[in-house]
Amino acid sequence: MNLVMIGTGYVGLVTGLGYAKLGHRVACVDTDPSKIAQLDLGETPFYEPELPELLREMQEAGRIVFATDLAEVIDGAEVVMIAVGTPARTDGFADLSFVEAAADRIGELLDHEALIVVKSSVPVGTNQEVIRRIRQKMGEVGREALTSVVAIASLPEFLRPGFALKDFMEPDRIVIGADDSVAQTTLDRLHDGINAPRVFMSLQSAELTKYAANALLATKVSFVNEIANIAERFGADIREVTRAVGMDKRIGPHFMRAGIGYGGSCFPKDVSALMQMAGTSGYDSRLLATVIEVNNRQRERFVTRVVSDLDGVRGRRIAVWGLAFKGGTDDVRGSAPMDIVQRLIGLGAEIVAFDPKGMEAAKRVLPSSVEFAPTAVDATTGADALLVLNEWPEFREVSFEAVRERMAEPRIFDGMNHLADLNLSAHGFLYRGVGLRKE
């Protein structure tokens, strides 16, 4: 099939390459010319395992091209997919301006039969609004007669940064929201080669499914953090509790990790967008409001603990391992570690940070006073405390003897319980995790 992907960010590039790998001819469009120039040179604009190799393979095979304007690539497109960003507005609603701009451009240019697919995460009703805008624009440019051959479908994306290509090729399910059987068949065929259940539903259900999945995962995180906070007060250990609770098949072992709470470019904005969307219909979602509140409080609690144990952080040198919103990615958008670092800077701490992939992006956001170390161990030199804020595997593999010798005070605050089983107290550290029995 001929596929055009509008938006070549994280999702657009990963899935565009995925569709090319499945054998389709893909054209990726992005309004950011520097991104397109970089991709044309065979370079990926962000870190994701196996992506650079797949980009080169697909470019050499002539199955993927890049463009800055839809006009260059829309001819012959059977599927036009929208994968632009839907960030949170300051009022918590989803900002749909990128989606609307993409829809308007499609309407201006489309002069043949095509299926429009919304892959961006969007509030319920957006797909219908997208097709309405496209048809309106087509009418404005004199193509009224063609509006009936343009259809819409919702294809929400569930991939995880760090495992994105694997998740594309081996998803748990493919959710297809479409009101007509031709659109359903087209999207089924588009995924030929992927062995996963297709779940067909209405546009509205597909839109809500994406938000519901992220909201449930976020709820699980806040719930476990709530239990971790209770565990601390009663001398229980959250790892023991979640292990046993997760063995219940009705609950499951995933997303049962206590820590500094969720972050990233999706969970916070999607939970907030769902809550605001519910509010516009007159439904006050108490649960979602509390999930958000517990999540924010978890970061605050962590900072308060550091400040109180160190008896103030002004002028204190604090080493930070982990800036990206989780291990395995360079994405610092909405990152809880970045938020914690900024709060500590605000309280006068001197930060020296290390993240295997996230430092370039972090440098663009953090003040110039923050030092960036070449290695995890280097970051700890002269530090009064070490904060572990995401779960890169290499943090577990350093020589803790070297770390202890370098630190001014051998004190570790582990925001993800990432080192909790390494028995660091026995190696001379003051070690504190989240929801653990005090050592």
Ligand SMILES: NC(=O)c1ccc[n+]([C@@H]2O[C@H](COP(=O)([O-])OP(=O)(O)OC[C@H]3O[C@@H](n4cnc5c(N)ncnc54)[C@H](O)[C@@H]3O)[C@@H](O)[C@H]2O)c1
């Ligand atoms: N990042 C994730 O892990 C993830 C996972 C699942 C779903 N999603 C959803 O997918 C969507 C995209 O997310 P992302 O992380 O890839 O966003 P992103 O910000 O990384 O990328 C969006 C891209 O769209 C481009 N763009 C904006 N307007 C455009 C236009 N009119 N024409 C062409 N290009 C345009 C931007 O320049 C940018 O490169 C969002 O709705 C997000 O919620 C993201």
